[in-house]
Amino acid sequence: MQYQKIKANIFLLLTAAIWGFAFVAQRVGAQYLGTFTFNGIRFALGSLSLLPLIFLFNLKNPAQCGRRIPENNPWVPGIIAGLILFTAATLQQMGVEETGAGKAAFITGLYIVLVPVAGLFLNQKVSGFTWSGVVITAVGLYLLSVTERFTVARGDLLLLIGALFWTVHILVIDVYARTVDGLKLSAIQFMTCAVLSLGFAVGLEPMAHLLKGVKAAAVPILYGGIGSVGIAYTLQVFGQKYAKPSHAAIILSLESVFASFGGWLILGENMGLRGYLGCALMFTGMLLAQIQYSNEKEKI
Numbered sequence: 001m002q003y004q005k006i007k008a009n010i011f012l013l014l015t016a017a018i019w020g021f022a023f024v025a026q027r028v029g030a031q032y033l034g035t036f037t038f039n040g041i042r043f044a045l046g047s048l049s050l051l052p053l054i055f056l057f058n059l060k061n062p063a064q065c066g067r068r069i070p071e072n073n074p075w076v077p078g079i080i081a082g083l084i085l086f087t088a089a090t091l092q093q094m095g096v097e098e099t100g101a102g103k104a105a106f107i108t109g110l111y112i113v114l115v116p117v118a119g120l121f122l123n124q125k126v127s128g129f130t131w132s133g134v135v136i137t138a139v140g141l142y143l144l145s146v147t148e149r150f151t152v153a154r155g156d157l158l159l160l161i162g163a164l165f166w167t168v169h170i171l172v173i174d175v176y177a178r179t180v181d182g183l184k185l186s187a188i189q190f191m192t193c194a195v196l197s198l199g200f201a202v203g204l205e206p207m208a209h210l211l212k213g214v215k216a217a218a219v220p221i222l223y224g225g226i227g228s229v230g231i232a233y234t235l236q237v238f239g240q241k242y243a244k245p246s247h248a249a250i251i252l253s254l255e256s257v258f259a260s261f262g263g264w265l266i267l268g269e270n271m272g273l274r275g276y277l278g279c280a281l282m283f284t285g286m287l288l289a290q291i292q293y294s295n296e297k298e299k300i
Helices: 002-029 035-060 075-098 101-108 111-122 128-145 154-176 182-204 210-216 218-242 245-252 255-267 272-299
Strands: none
Touching: 002 035, 002 075, 002 101, 002 218, 002 245, 002 255, 035 075, 035 182, 035 210, 035 218, 075 101, 075 154, 075 182, 101 128, 101 154, 101 255, 101 272, 111 128, 111 154, 111 272, 128 272, 210 218, 218 245, 255 272
């Protein structure tokens, strides 16, 4: 059992690393393709990359195949989750285009604090740990995003709004994941996001040099689609099978740290002393909020 826990932690750590470096891929991809085109292609690849896993799990669990129970049908939940995912991913990609990978990851990571706070609207008790985390995270966000002139950059604002949609997305998935197959739900929501993104791309973004842009952004697209969705999602599934939710949350929170490291290593990004202090405070606040929240979830 100890071996399984160690292996689970390694899987989750790899997941956090892949997701963190995905912000770098998004940043690079934005140089060659528009927001909707990049997201449309990568989420289509992500959805397709899950099909072999769905087929594999159906072979292992044939009794689950062909069910026609209405509450277990993944299409409606998948489409609803996909609509929210489309909004969150669009805002995130737009924000990443205007700010750094590490900064974008930390602002997006606000959902870690916002999810427990959202429990207030679901008649759930919010602990002192959570409120302490909110305060510390707010101070960190101020240092990271608010300038000396008390202004917030457009990219940071888009990411902040996106964090709200990521929060809603997580709450929706938390509800639907209890009644439908997780892999099918994910594949449908990714495909919904892909269809919407490509539809907007055709209507709003230039298509004249599409093939040239796709070729130039091939590596970021493949990494963002197959790597951060197909591979990382699989690692997360197997990792959380043997890890406690509180431990998993802490390890997956390292996504922001990996994004900052990737931004510095690959893109030469530097947030300065004020920015890194803000990141440190935000990360501390996220951990405080998530640890207590996950421990409470374990008791349910």
